[in-house]
Amino acid sequence: MNPDLAADIQSIQSIGAVPTILEAIATMTGLGFVCIARVTENSWTTCAVLDKLNFGLKVGDPLDVTTTLCEAVRDTRTAIIIDEVRSDPVYRDHHTPRLYGFQSYFSIPLFRPDGAYFGTLCGLDPKEARLSEKTTVDSMTLFAQLISLQLENERSLEETRSALMDEREAAVLREKFIAVLGHDLRNPLGSILMGTDLLMTQTLAPKSQTVVERIRRSAQRIATLVDDVVDFTRGQMGGGIALRLEHETRLAAAFEQVIAELRSTYPERNIEADLSACPVLLCDAQRMAQMLSNLLKNALVHGDVSQPVKVGSNFRDHIFSLSVSNGGEPIAASKISQLFKPFWRETGERAQDGLGLGLFIVAEIAQAHGGTIDVRSDAEATVFTYSVKAAS
Incomplete structure (x- = not known):
């Protein structure tokens, strides 16, 4: 494979939000196939793909660019959106829909920040779909803009990824993306x-x-x-995490529910829990459960799969603490301060679940309760500990 093409594929693969964007578009539109393609004058290559149709394309697979509508998007630099091929006056007799057997289709151009053409965000399905509605078009366009913006950051500014939120343009696009994901879905x-x-x-x-x-x-x-x-x-926006504070007498039960759900999700993993030291606590039990869920998911994703993940509780001198620990490679001291920043991922890390917000939300919940989150990581274990003073 051409080294430049391989680098372009890796750039897309390194964008942590891409799997979520593809899943969100598929959910929003009902399309069974969504992908990001690198399109040049002579080639069409998949860089990321969500295929629920068993279409057969995988990352790195090529198509003859002359058989695709993405070629027209490349030449005109404008999107193509088709609700139903059979009734479309432009494409109903086109060879591409017949070749690939789709009725609904979209292809939106992707650009590098310097304006150079990269490829397309595209999707299709053998069933018709209402893709041309303004809300849908605006949402998909925002997703394409987010990917375009990330391309340069992943290619040449990976060492400053944690500072991405300080960039005005990035902040504006992220806020738009958040509005789409948080409301329209x-x-x-x-x-x-x-x-x-x-x-x-x-x-x-x-x-x-x-x-x-x-x-x-x-x-x-x-x-x-x-x-x-x-x-x-x-x-x-300065509102902080919303809390509904109550004197919670069944906090351990809320934690046990979280642990049971994640044991079901990760049946191959060993989760050990000791929640015997949970006092009556003035807190928002749902938020506390969310905090444990995020910490536990983080440990399950990043910890050594051969070692158990441990959840512990402690109550001493009016201080309640909740800890989650896992084995595996220790976190470098220089990176610990970055863990709780939104959208932060370690350089070269592939997307798991989520957008890189889990630990940020943990820190926000801890702060809203007047508590703290500490991290200790060494060859023995990585331990996240939440501590808060219990009200008298």
């Missing part, structure tokens, strides 16, 4: 979850039951991302 997500709830009450074949459960888990995962970015938006 809530209604379709609610519909998906209500639909799966209804289907779960029906008598379904085992295969159908599995599909419905997978849809519900995916929708819940996206809903969690939406919650994170809404919390982030509140923090950026």
